[in-house]
Amino acid sequence: MPHPFRDVAIAGVHNTVQARSLPDHDSTSIALVGALGALADAGVSPQEVDGVVGTDCAQIVLELGLGPCARRPTSLGIPALLDAAALIITGQCRVVLVAAGGAGVHLDRASTAPWTRPANELVVGYGLFTAAEFALMARRHMLTYGTTPEQLATVAATIRTNGHLNPDAVYFGRGPFSPGDILESRMIADPFHLLDCATTSEGGCAIVLVGSERANECRAPVWILGGASDSFGPAYSVAPVWDFQPRVDGPPVGLVGARAARMAFAMAGLTPADVDVAELYDPFSFEIIRQLEAFGFCRPGEGGPFVEDGNIGTGALLPVTTDGGTMSYSHPGINAQQLQRVIRASEQLRGSCRTNQVDRAEVALCSNGGAGALFCDVLLLGRTRP
């Protein structure tokens, strides 16, 4: 049976300038800058686009004059990319744009970013926000496996140093960081110090997908080898319980993404050992340790020692989040920040990263979400058509 994603490719990617604040933009206008950049990168004219995916898709259709055009307004991040691929595979579209942006959203700087503190009735009165939700998952792992704050800090130091080296990162030049630097930063939500947490920023980005015939005209197509997503329910609505197991014989919430990873690897005919670089979604340091276990890069409980043994840095066994991620590169709201993992993985496979380029990367894994949010998406990309 032919590979399900054989006839679709990523033809272009683009990140706009990312900054703490982009006062001349709102979310749609910076998404449009990303869209035009990705189309230029792909060598595709805007007039060729016949599908737009993302929460701003209708406005993008209007502003780029694309109507009549297919739309998918409800998906984000990796699911958005998979929906875009499906539009092409099923013949509904020939060229699909996935675009996202965040700007002018986080205006009350006395509070954390609005997307970190949804006001759901069972959590809002307890001052829950994303850092606390993910901390409740990290605590269970620390109690169960003896994972240490130093191991968490090793993750943050690695990713933040990646951002320190990256001239495009919002926090370029702020390091390098040692685990001690992370542990010395002020406590936010124990066990997370300030530098264990994602930053907040503004920016846009986009990805262009085309059919395989059109991809042959592109200079560096990237191929989808596998993808899947896991959800256990709405994010930040009920208690985040590692051991909650809704299916009688199923996995607990703490392993969200494990099923998605198994499905993605099975679709690709690959194993974790085949992955050259992992552009993991890094809302908080612990989440990287959890994903390494859930995706099968190490066994349950071994994520802490795995990172402490130096396996996730540049030139190591599995370089992780090589642009600096949401901790240091950019974290511009729930839309763009998830697609940016896919963009960085694509750049690694094209060999076009300005910093931390992994030599001859053939297979990249990227992820979205995390246990504190009850969802996790996994995508495997490759340099060779499946």
Add this chain to the structure above:
Amino acid sequence: MSLLLPQPVGIPAPLPSLHSEAYWSGCRRHQLLYQQCGQCGYRGLGAFTVCAQCHAASPVWEASAGTGSLYSWTVVWRPPSPSFRVPYAPAVVRLDEGVWMMSAVIGCEPEELHDGLRLAVEFHPASDEITLPYFAPARGGAAH
């Protein structure tokens, strides 16, 4: 010393929804309620209208003894908005009835929090309409 305290009135308070009204009414009269399926007895996470196991649409509210154990916690020093007083300790509590619930621990120092700490419910107002269940260490086995 940083004794964990209930939050002052004026924090962003929960807005009850159609299917959670009974829960918040119980809190107002200082009674902790949990839901279970009227058919199979399954106890889920949060308020539900259909059982996640047998899919019967007949959940019932039961009164909890108000005691449980600490399952996970964090101590927050940078709140999501300035109305919260720090430090505070959001916590997942495993009620003795087997239900996990979101709450916060009060009445002790952050250093006293540990896995399995025995807890008892206490009620404190968050607004004119909303009373929140908190949990404090169970002293000498006496439930609040």
